[in-house]
Amino acid sequence: MLLDEDHMLVTRVVSSQDTAAFGELIRRHQSHVRNFLRKLTGDMAMADDLAQDCFMHAWDKIHGYTGRGSFIGWLLKVAYTTFLQSKRKSKRYAEILQEAGHVADMEAKVYTVEKDEVPDLEKFLAVLTEEERAIMVMSYACGLSHREISDATSLPVGTVKSVIFRGKEKIRTRFEIEDHKHG
Amino acid sequence: MLEAMFESEPIPDAGFSEQITRRIRRRVWVRRLALPIATVIGTSIAAGPMVDLAQLITSVANVVPQELLGSPAALLPHMNIVLLAGMIAATAYVGAQALWD
Numbered sequence: 001m002l003l004d005e006d007h008m009l010v011t012r013v014v015s016s017q018d019t020a021a022f023g024e025l026i027r028r029h030q031s032h033v034r035n036f037l038r039k040l041t042g043d044m045a046m047a048d049d050l051a052q053d054c055f056m057h058a059w060d061k062i063h064g065y066t067g068r069g070s071f072i073g074w075l076l077k078v079a080y081t082t083f084l085q086s087k088r089k090s091k092r093y094a095e096i097l098q099e100a101g102h103v104a105d106m107e108a109k110v111y112t113v114e115k116d117e118v119p120d121l122e123k124f125l126a127v128l129t130e131e132e133r134a135i136m137v138m139s140y141a142c143g144l145s146h147r148e149i150s151d152a153t154s155l156p157v158g159t160v161k162s163v164i165f166r167g168k169e170k171i172r173t174r175f176e177i178e179d180h181k182h183g
Numbered sequence: 184m185l186e187a188m189f190e191s192e193p194i195p196d197a198g199f200s201e202q203i204t205r206r207i208r209r210r211v212w213v214r215r216l217a218l219p220i221a222t223v224i225g226t227s228i229a230a231g232p233m234v235d236l237a238q239l240i241t242s243v244a245n246v247v248p249q250e251l252l253g254s255p256a257a258l259l260p261h262m263n264i265v266l267l268a269g270m271i272a273a274t275a276y277v278g279a280q281a282l283w284d
Contacts, residue, residue: 023201023203030194031195059207140186140188140189171185
């Protein structure tokens with residue numbers, strides 16, 4: 001039912017550039033997109049900026065949404081691409097600063113968290129690579145199917161499954177080791 | 184267990200969607216206005232050279248023997264107006280098509 005409503009709203013946006021319909025789509029999905037980006041970046045302000053960019057890109061590219069798969073799946077693909085583009089830009093900026101002789105303190109933000117000061121989930125996410133984090137969040141926090149994650153990340157379904165498996169193993173192994181250390 | 188761990192509170196909209204919608208509406212207006220404004224400015228800049236070109240073509244046409252042109256002599260003095268109208272019509276057609284897209 002919700003999917004049908006999404007498709008109807010998308011049709012209105014594509015056929016008549018209906019900004020009110022697009023506003024409704026944002027209202028429906030902003031929480032998922034912002035949560036996804038917050039978990040991916042570990043920075044609320046940056047995540048919200050990226051979410052704004054993501055919706056602007058979504059507006060520009062919405063005619064490319066074919067209706068195959070859920071709209072939120074497509075939206076998270078746009079969000080993930082926006083995140084990767086922003087990361088590439090900040091990396092390039094850091095390189096330019098470095099070439100110009102500045103101290104490279106503009107390095108792309110590395111997801112690090114102080115133990116004991118953050119919720120468990122952030123500790124978990126900190127041990128994952130960026131790709132693993134994105135896929136795990138899409139799967140467990142956003143409830144996307146393996147097929148939808150495959151579409152969003154442009155990875156084969158088999159790879160998505162193995163990344164999820166690897167991510168789970170990593171968390172399990174890492175935190176069992178930590179438990180022993182502290183225990 | 185992981186699902187529970189990954190669960191998070193829904194983030195309230197708190198004007199977020201309205202902010203983006205406003206940005207989009209602004210962008211749509213800028214895009215709508217950009218082409219007509221550019222067309223008007225472009226036409227006003229190009230009008231002078233287009234008239235000069237039409238006059239040049241007319242003068243060349245007057246020099247060329249009429250048998251070669253195969254057109255009625257009466258039309259030649261108005262050739263510049265015909266050419267100018269044709270160019271404006273072509274520009275308007277291209278502009279209208281771009282607007283339609």
